[in-house]
Structures are given as C-alpha cells and as structure tokens.
Amino acid sequence: MTQPTERVFSGIQPTGDIHIGNYLGAIKKWVEISERYDSIFCIVDDHAITVDYNPAKLPRMVFEAALTGMACGLDPQKCTLFVQSHVPEHVELTWLFNTVTPLGSLFRMTQFKEKSRNALYKAIAKKEGEAQSSALYQIKSLGDATVKQLTALQPDLTALEPEGQPDEALIARINDGLGGLMQKLQVGLGVSEASAALFDYPVLQAADILLYKATLVPVGEDQEQHLELCREVAERFNRKFGDVFPQVHRIPGEAPRILGLDGKQKMSKSLDNHIGVLDEPKVIQKKLASAFTDPQRIRRSDPGRPEICNIFSLHRYFTTEGKREELEQGCRAGTIGCFDCKKELAGNIITAFEPIRNRADTFRQNPQLVIDALEAGRARSSEIASQTIGEVHQLLGLGRRALGQMQK
Numbered sequence: 001m002t003q004p005t006e007r008v009f010s011g012i013q014p015t016g017d018i019h020i021g022n023y024l025g026a027i028k029k030w031v032e033i034s035e036r037y038d039s040i041f042c043i044v045d046d047h048a049i050t051v052d053y054n055p056a057k058l059p060r061m062v063f064e065a066a067l068t069g070m071a072c073g074l075d076p077q078k079c080t081l082f083v084q085s086h087v088p089e090h091v092e093l094t095w096l097f098n099t100v101t102p103l104g105s106l107f108r109m110t111q112f113k114e115k116s117r118n119a120l121y122k123a124i125a126k127k128e129g130e131a132q133s134s135a136l137y138q139i140k141s142l143g144d145a146t147v148k149q150l151t152a153l154q155p156d157l158t159a160l161e162p163e164g165q166p167d168e169a170l171i172a173r174i175n176d177g178l179g180g181l182m183q184k185l186q187v188g189l190g191v192s193e194a195s196a197a198l199f200d201y202p203v204l205q206a207a208d209i210l211l212y213k214a215t216l217v218p219v220g221e222d223q224e225q226h227l228e229l230c231r232e233v234a235e236r237f238n239r240k241f242g243d244v245f246p247q248v249h250r251i252p253g254e255a256p257r258i259l260g261l262d263g264k265q266k267m268s269k270s271l272d273n274h275i276g277v278l279d280e281p282k283v284i285q286k287k288l289a290s291a292f293t294d295p296q297r298i299r300r301s302d303p304g305r306p307e308i309c310n311i312f313s314l315h316r317y318f319t320t321e322g323k324r325e326e327l328e329q330g331c332r333a334g335t336i337g338c339f340d341c342k343k344e345l346a347g348n349i350i351t352a353f354e355p356i357r358n359r360a361d362t363f364r365q366n367p368q369l370v371i372d373a374l375e376a377g378r379a380r381s382s383e384i385a386s387q388t389i390g391e392v393h394q395l396l397g398l399g400r401r402a403l404g405q406m407q408k
C-alpha cells in the first residue's frame with residue numbers, strides 16, 4: 001500500500017445477494033481504490049435492520065456479504081473490512097449528529113420516500129381479504145382527513161396578519177396544522193409503515209463516514225443526496241462545536257446506476273430484479289431470458305431501439321466494442337433477436353464472474369478466513385472510532401473525562 005493521504009470509507013447492506021449493480025456501482029471501485037488509499041469497508045447491518053428483516057437470518061447474510069466482497073477482490077491485507085454493529089460508536093455518533101441535523105433536510109431524502117413507499121405497498125400486499133380492504137380504507141380516510149385539514153387551516157391563515165403583533169395561539173395552530181400536512185405531502189402515506197430508524201438512515205450513514213474522518217466515498221449515484229446530507233451535518237457540527245470533520249467527496253463507480261431486469265427501478269437486492277455476482281450460470285441465463293427489453297419489439301424481424309433497451313445497456317460492461325456494434329446494427333435491422341442478444345450477454349456475464357465464483361467457493365470451504373478478516377477489521381476500526389468519539393465527547397461536554405474537568 002502506498003503512503004495514504006486521504007481515507008476512503010464505504011459500506012454495503014447485508015440485505016440479500018450482492019448484484020451487478022452493487023459491483024459495478026461500488027465494489028469494483030473499492031477493490032481498485034484500496035491499492036492507493038487507506039480504505040475502510042463496512043457491512044452495514046445497523047442499516048439493514050431499518051426495514052423489515054429476519055433476525056435469525058441476519059448473521060448468515062452478514063457473512064455472505066463479507067464473503068462476496070472478499071471474492072470480488074477485497075483483500076484484508078490491503079483494506080479494513082468489518083461489520084458495523086461490531087463497532088458501537090457508529091450508533092453513538094448518529095445520536096450526537098441527530099442534535100445538529102435539521103428535520104427538514106431528512107424529509108427531503110428521496111431514498112426514505114422510496115423505501116417507505118415500498119414498505120407501505122409490501123405491508124398492504126401481504127394482507128388478504130378484509131384486512132387488505134381495511135388497510136386501503138385507512139389510506140382513503142387518511143387522504144380525506146388531509147384534505148379536510150387543509151380546508152380547516154384556511155381561516156387561521158387568513159387571520160394571520162404579517163404586519164401585526166404575533167398571536168401565540170394562532171401561530172401554534174398553524175404550525176401544528178402545517179406540520180402535519182407537510183409531513184403527509186412530503187413523505188407520503190408510506191411514512192406510517194416506515195420506522196424512525198429508516199428516517200434517520202442518512203444520519204447513520206454520515207456517522208459511518210465521519211467516524212473515520214474519511215474524505216473519499218466510493219458509492220453509486222443513488223447515494224449522492226445522502227452525501228450532501230453528510231456534508232451538511234459535518235458543516236453544522238464544525239460550526240457549532242469546532243473543526244473536527246472533513247468534507248466528503250463521492251468517487252463514482254464504473255456504472256452510475258444499473259437498472260433492474262424489470263427495466264423500471266434500479267437494480268436492488270431487496271427487489272426481485274437483480275443478477276447476483278455469485279449466481280450460477282443457469283440462474284443467470286434464466287433471469288436474463290425473462291428480462292425486460294424494448295417493448296415495441298414483438299417479432300424478431302421488428303427493428304429494435306438499442307438506446308432504450310436495458311439489456312443492450314448492460315452489454316457496455318461485459319461485451320467487447322466490436323461485438324456491441326454488431327449487436328446494435330443487427331437489432332436495428334431486425335436481423336438479431338432479443339434472444340440472441342440476451343444469450344451473448346449471459347455468456348459474457350458468466351465468464352466475467354467465473355473467477356469471483358471460484359474464489360467464493362474457496363472462502364466457503366475456509367469460512368474462518370472471512371471471520372478472521374472481519375475480526376482484524378473490527379480491531380482496527382474500533383481504535384479509530386473510539387478516538388473520534390473521545391474528541392467529540394470532549395467538545396460536547398459529554399463523558400467521564402469531561403466531568404473530571406468540569407469548571408467550578
């Protein structure tokens with residue numbers, strides 16, 4: 001490792017199979033960057049429990065995420081790899097950061113809106129018969145109540161005279177009314193099913209990064225908004241308590257955003273729309289066979305539009321330029337069908353991930369290699385984390401040392 005000047009931090013959630021979006025958007029860059037910088041990578045299990053999950057399965061998922069990362073090329077000799085919940089300072093710093101994080105900034109986070117919307121839909125879809133109707137009825141009445149609330153607020157808004165004396169009771173009523181409405185309008189109904197932890201997710205993410213005073217964060221494009229919040233938290237903290245935390249910068253991965261096989265949402269572990277980096281060849285072929293392509297192309301002879309086809313866009317990462325040109329021309333002319341295009345892609349993905357699958361098999365036969373790497377990673381991260389928390393406690397007047405130094 002060359003002498004590091006800046007530190008890198010990034011994480012991945014143990015929420016399912018690590019897929020080609022995670023690999024091309026983040027992990028491939030992690031492997032490359034750990035050759036040049038002091039790099040810390042984390043399996044973020046505290047993040048994973050912000051949505052519905054199975055506690056009995058979580059340890060296995062944490063292990064699988066670490067194993068997959070190592071199979072992808074994360075070398076414990078060149079980087080620090082550990083599990084978030086093994087270093088409790090992440091949660092502690094989150095709480096402290098909560099005190100400088102404006103609620104308004106959190107309400108703007110699109111990932112919260114998306115995930116709470118998904119949670120709402122999942123919760124409704126899981127119910128059956130009367131229970132489902134009652135859930136839908138609840139949504140309807142919540143919507144109706146919101147509209148009524150809006151109407152009821154009108155007289156108070158009319159009564160408010162910007163030039164006159166502030167009326168405490170009137171302002172309190174407007175505040176309560178607008179607060180409730182804005183929450184519904186900004187976040188949507190999904191908020192009723194989402195956890196407070198999901199809402200606070202970006203603050204935990206800021207704590208993850210800043211605990212190690214990392215400046216470089218290799219993550220996918222989807223995380224840019226969370227990094228903006230991280231910068232805001234660092235700035236607000238520094239302004240209030242002292243210059244402790246650096247500014248962070250995103251390092252883009254090879255692919256900004258890989259779309260799922262449904263062609264609609266981003267590829268995600270928790271949505272059934274991904275190809276796992278450890279998927280067996282047969283599984284890859286099967287998943288691609290039913291993947292979404294250009295909807296206007298019904299017969300093989302129909303001229304295709306590669307520019308709007310998600311399968312064609314994936315070729316960019318797995319297929320040589322010459323072959324891509326051939327596929328593009330054939331697709332436009334209607335001489336190459338989606339079946340052939342998918343078959344080529346499946347073959348190339350299978351070949352690209354073969355060494356990763358083989359390394360994963362080796363780690364599976366020697367699981368202690370993974371456990372030992374995580375333990376070494378925990379020891380190193382804990383050391384840095386406790387130093388940062390000590391510094392923060394001192395500034396905030398918290399902890400035993402601060403009490404020992406209290407002013408008379």
Ligand code: AQP
Nearest residue numbers: 012013015021022025026219220257258267268269270
């Ligand atoms: N589709 C994607 N394209 C490019 N990059 C992606 N990343 C995730 N999906 C894509 C990047 O992978 C890293 C790890 O992601 P994460 O596990 O922290 O959370 P996520 O972004 O929520 O990933 P998933 O797969 O969508 O997980 P679930 O389903 O649990 O929410 C991040 O750097 C992310 O940018």
